[in-house]
Amino acid sequence: MKILLLLSSVPDTTSKINFTENDTKFDENGIQFVINPHDEFSLAKAMQLKEKHGGELVVLNVGTAKTEPVIRKVLAIGADRAVRIDTEPKDSYFTAVQIANYIKNNDDFDLIMAGKESIDYNGGMVHGLVAKMTGKNFINAVIGFEVKDGNQVEVGREIEGGKETIQINLPLVIGGQKGLVKEEELRIPNMRGIMMARKKPLEVVPAVEAEPKTKIEKFEKPPVKGSIKLVDKDNLDELIDLLHNDAKVI
Amino acid sequence: MSILIYAESQNGKVSKGAKELASYAKAYADKTGQNVVAIGFGIENPDELYKYGVSKVLNVTNETLKQFNAEAHSEAVKQAAEKENANLIVISSSNDAVYAGPVIAAKLDAGYVPNVVALPEDGSDFIVKRKVFTSKGIAYTAILTNIKVLRLFKNSFGLAESPVDGSVEEFNPNIDLSVYETYKVVNVEKATGKISLADADIIVSAGRGLKAGENWGMIEELADVLGAATACSKPVADLGWRPHTEHVGQTGKQVAPNLYIAVGISGAIQHLAGVNGSKYMLVINNDPEAPFFKAADYGVVGDAFEVVPELISKLKTFKSNH
Numbered sequence: 001m002k003i004l005l006l007l008s009s010v011p012d013t014t015s016k017i018n019f020t021e022n023d024t025k026f027d028e029n030g031i032q033f034v035i036n037p038h039d040e041f042s043l044a045k046a047m048q049l050k051e052k053h054g055g056e057l058v059v060l061n062v063g064t065a066k067t068e069p070v071i072r073k074v075l076a077i078g079a080d081r082a083v084r085i086d087t088e089p090k091d092s093y094f095t096a097v098q099i100a101n102y103i104k105n106n107d108d109f110d111l112i113m114a115g116k117e118s119i120d121y122n123g124g125m126v127h128g129l130v131a132k133m134t135g136k137n138f139i140n141a142v143i144g145f146e147v148k149d150g151n152q153v154e155v156g157r158e159i160e161g162g163k164e165t166i167q168i169n170l171p172l173v174i175g176g177q178k179g180l181v182k183e184e185e186l187r188i189p190n191m192r193g194i195m196m197a198r199k200k201p202l203e204v205v206p207a208v209e210a211e212p213k214t215k216i217e218k219f220e221k222p223p224v225k226g227s228i229k230l231v232d233k234d235n236l237d238e239l240i241d242l243l244h245n246d247a248k249v250i
Numbered sequence: 251m252s253i254l255i256y257a258e259s260q261n262g263k264v265s266k267g268a269k270e271l272a273s274y275a276k277a278y279a280d281k282t283g284q285n286v287v288a289i290g291f292g293i294e295n296p297d298e299l300y301k302y303g304v305s306k307v308l309n310v311t312n313e314t315l316k317q318f319n320a321e322a323h324s325e326a327v328k329q330a331a332e333k334e335n336a337n338l339i340v341i342s343s344s345n346d347a348v349y350a351g352p353v354i355a356a357k358l359d360a361g362y363v364p365n366v367v368a369l370p371e372d373g374s375d376f377i378v379k380r381k382v383f384t385s386k387g388i389a390y391t392a393i394l395t396n397i398k399v400l401r402l403f404k405n406s407f408g409l410a411e412s413p414v415d416g417s418v419e420e421f422n423p424n425i426d427l428s429v430y431e432t433y434k435v436v437n438v439e440k441a442t443g444k445i446s447l448a449d450a451d452i453i454v455s456a457g458r459g460l461k462a463g464e465n466w467g468m469i470e471e472l473a474d475v476l477g478a479a480t481a482c483s484k485p486v487a488d489l490g491w492r493p494h495t496e497h498v499g500q501t502g503k504q505v506a507p508n509l510y511i512a513v514g515i516s517g518a519i520q521h522l523a524g525v526n527g528s529k530y531m532l533v534i535n536n537d538p539e540a541p542f543f544k545a546a547d548y549g550v551v552g553d554a555f556e557v558v559p560e561l562i563s564k565l566k567t568f569k570s571n572h
Contacts, residue, residue, distance in 0.1 A: 011383070013384075013500055013519055013520055013523060014519050017383045017386040017387050019387070026383075026387075037500060037501050038501065041501075092362070093355075093361070093362075119383070119384050119500065119523070120382065120383055121382050121383075121389075122364060122365055122381065122382060122383075122384060123364060124348055124351070124352075124364060125351060125352035125355065125362055125364070126352075127352070128349075128351065128352025128353055128355075128356065129352045129355065129356050131352075131353075132352070132353060132356035132357070133356065137432065137433070138320070138353070139320075139349075139433070140320075140348065140349040141345055141348070141349060154436070157345075157349075158345055159345050159346070159438070159440070160344060160345055160346075160440075160446050160448050160449070161440045161441050161444070161446035161448075162438065162439045162440035162441055162495075163438075163439045164435055164437070164438050164439075165435070165436050165437035165438075165439075166433050166434065166435055166436070167434040167435075167436045168432065168433055168434065169432075177501070178494075178497075178501040178502060179494065183488060183501075211394075212394070213360070213361035213362075213393065213394055213395045214361045214362075214363055214391050214392060214393050214394060215391065215392045215394060216389045216390065216391050216392075217375075217377055217390045217391070217392050218389075218390045219382075219387055219388065219389050219390075220387070220388040220389075220390070221386075221387060221388070222381075222385065222386070222387065222388055225545065225546075225547065226547075228533075228543055228544070228546050228547060228548065228549045229547065229548050229549070230543075230548075230549045230550070230551065231548065231549070231550050232550075233550050233551065233552030233553075233556065233557050236550070236557070236560055236561050236564050237564060239532075239548065239550060239561070240561075240564055240565065240568050242548055243509070243530075243532070243548070244568070244572075247508075247509065247529070247530045247547065247548075249451070249452065249508045249509040249529070249530055250452075250476065250509070250565075250568070
């Protein structure tokens with residue numbers, strides 16, 4: 001099975017978010033970058049599929065050289081080789097064009113996996129755009145994936161209050177999330193993996209021309225919450241009053 | 251020119267999300283001299299949309315198309331947008347809409363912005379305010395294309411009645427139904443009866459402070475009294491005390507109810523990432539240093555096993571008087 005993993009390098013969840021250059025840029029000072037948490041589920045599944053069915057796992061990232069440490073982590077976990085398209089991911093559409101172009105020139109992947117969204121810009125659209133641009137089928141919010149016969153797979157999709165199982169043929173693009181594998185099945189690099197990752201190919205390719213369709217003009221921090229209204233545990237009537245008259249939620 | 255909303259429904263009834271889309275679109279339509287058109291699939295109560303300012307409902311009545319399929323529904327939205335000369339398409343943050351969003355954007359060659367929290371800004375450029383960094387930041391994002399798709403962050407705009415004389419029209423888009431064979435739904439599992447986390451106005455959530463899965467009775471009772479859905483923190487799901495479908499947080503569900511009640515949850519950042527879209531948060535925790543108290547609107551420091559039963563009892567009294 002030939003699998004392409006679309007990787008986002010994102011600020012770790014616990015990062016303090018600040019903006020700089022007159023609030024036009026995200027301040028990367030002191031930020032620890034990691035594999036996008038949703039991508040980790042797709043990566044673990046990709047490794048399981050590779051171990052079961054054989055084949056190759058390629059990891060692809062659209063980013064500048066600063067994403068390479070995170071790419072190397074994916075290689076350390078077990079991807080065979082990596083490709084970095086050398087550009088800032090200007091917006092989701094622009095990023096999708098880069099990925100679609102790579103796929104069109106390397107069009108033998110059975111499965112293209114992404115996380116459902118990246119935790120920095122929460123776009124949740126690159127996978128779907130890539131699928132449309134490359135004429136491939138696409139399923140999002142994937143919480144289960146099983147190879148059936150030959151090219152046929154069964155894909156679990158999260159729906160309101162439950163799960164829908166879709167029977168479909170490869171090739172396929174999916175947006176994965178927790179449920180695709182269990183938490184315990186997530187992979188972390190071991191020493192041997194880290195050593196081997198140094199020798200695995202990380203190819204840098206130039207970006208193609210494309211015009212973004214959106215542009216962030218300015219950032220802002222969300223309004224600071226007013227201080228909490230603490231209610232004494234012996235005075236729950238006051239709490240009910242607040243919920244009813246103040247918040248008006250009951 | 252029209253603004254088009256993708257109005258979802260359950261069993262023929264217009265969803266709450268669709269009413270929020272209508273409210274948003276109508277407010278913007280009033281500012282810009284446009285009207286609001288909705289595309290729905292098997293809607294039986296279009297008057298619920300007229301109430302929120304939709305002047306025309308394009309109702310797809312084809313039986314096959316009533317079932318969600320991202321490709322088919324996106325194609326229908328595209329044809330509706332072309333038919334109605336709509337440059338602005340607004341969708342919700344339901345699972346289906348999040349799935350269809352990029353497909354709609356690709357078909358319309360449109361700039362697409364998710365997690366929108368307000369009407370477009372005043373001024374000649376089209377700029378919308380949206381949440382980024384999982385609600386830890388706001389980005390004012392310009393859309394540079396003629397056709398634009400917005401995805402509303404749930405519960406960010408609210409419902410606003412603005413009744414108009416609306417009409418419904420049967421809509422028969424030209425769709426290749428073989429997509430339902432390509433994406434063949436072979437099974438659907440749904441928890442029946444319970445309120446889903448996505449639809450719930452109130453959520454009662456609990457964490458490790460409850461000490462054991464057997465202690466959840468009072469949480470379920472509190473949820474019952476409030477007509478709420480139940481949720482839990484990640485450790486509790488990992489321990490098997492509650493099903494994984496209840497896990498809210500960074501890698502679990504993101505929820506945005508009117509009221510999120512957190513019982514015995516400390517408020518780790520990964521958990522807050524799933525719940526900080528909530529309108530109001532109430533924290534009940536024994537530990538006054540719990541980080542959640544810094545993020546919440548209301549708090550009670552105390553033993554959950556005392557506070558929750560008393561709260562249930564007082565709420566029952568309250569409910570019987572209101």
